[in-house]
Amino acid sequence: MRISARADYAVRAALQLAASPDADPLKAEAIAAAQSIPHKFLEGILNDMRRGGLVLSQRGVNGGYRLARPADSVTVADVIRVVDGPLVSVQGVRPPDLSYTGPAASLLPLWVALRANVRQILDGVTLADVVSGDLPAEVVALTESPAAWANP
Numbered sequence: 001m002r003i004s005a006r007a008d009y010a011v012r013a014a015l016q017l018a019a020s021p022d023a024d025p026l027k028a029e030a031i032a033a034a035q036s037i038p039h040k041f042l043e044g045i046l047n048d049m050r051r052g053g054l055v056l057s058q059r060g061v062n063g064g065y066r067l068a069r070p071a072d073s074v075t076v077a078d079v080i081r082v083v084d085g086p087l088v089s090v091q092g093v094r095p096p097d098l099s100y101t102g103p104a105a106s107l108l109p110l111w112v113a114l115r116a117n118v119r120q121i122l123d124g125v126t127l128a129d130v131v132s133g134d135l136p137a138e139v140v141a142l143t144e145s146p147a148a149w150a151n152p
Contacts, residue, residue, distance in 0.1 A: 001088065001118065003080075009037045010045045010083040011076055017055065018071035018127040025057075025064030045083055052082030071131060077122035087122060088115035 012035040020026050028046055032039040046065055049055045054074060055065045067074060077087060086094055088111070095111035121139060129135055142148060 001114075004084055006041075006045060007080045007084045009035070009042060010049060011079050012037065013042060013045060014049070014054065014067070014074065014079045014127055015130055017065060017067050018074070018131045020066065025062065025066045027064040031065070048083050049079070054079060054082055067127070070128070072126050072128035074127045075123050076125050076127070076130070077119065079127075080122065087118050 013031050016031045016034055017026060028043055029039060031037070031046075032042045046055060046057070050057050050065075053068055056068045057063070057065050080087060088095065090098055090111055095108065095115050098108055098111065100107050121142075124136055125139060
């Protein structure tokens with residue numbers, strides 16, 4: 001599974017907003033600078049996040065972006081879905097819409113299991129969890145295996 005640059009930037013921007021004291025609006029330039037994200041690329045991402053209902057934008061001198069809901073109610077999966085679509089797809093198709101035959105028939109449950117596990121992790125971690133560094137125990141446990149950090 002690959003996390004696109006767009007998804008990575010969107011999550012990082014959302015985390016920057018979640019960490020903003022008093023949920024003050026942040027300018028796109030400030031988010032881009034803080035997270036080393038190309039400003040023009042970030043503008044498009046923030047617009048998608050606004051259309052997706054994750055952020056609110058405010059014009060003017062004191063304008064900028066802020067989260068549309070509390071950080072503890074926005075999951076990492078919410079952000080990725082808004083900018084990239086479904087979390088797991090095969091050739092752009094959701095696993096339940098696929099059909100295989102013969103020796104490949106067992107691929108379908110494998111793809112569905114993969115999708116379920118990715119969803120379980122990313123839907124179970126909020127922006128507030130990441131900002132606080134207090135990830136759910138089941139996520140932390142997955143990182144403790146030496147094989148988790150090794151390149152295959």
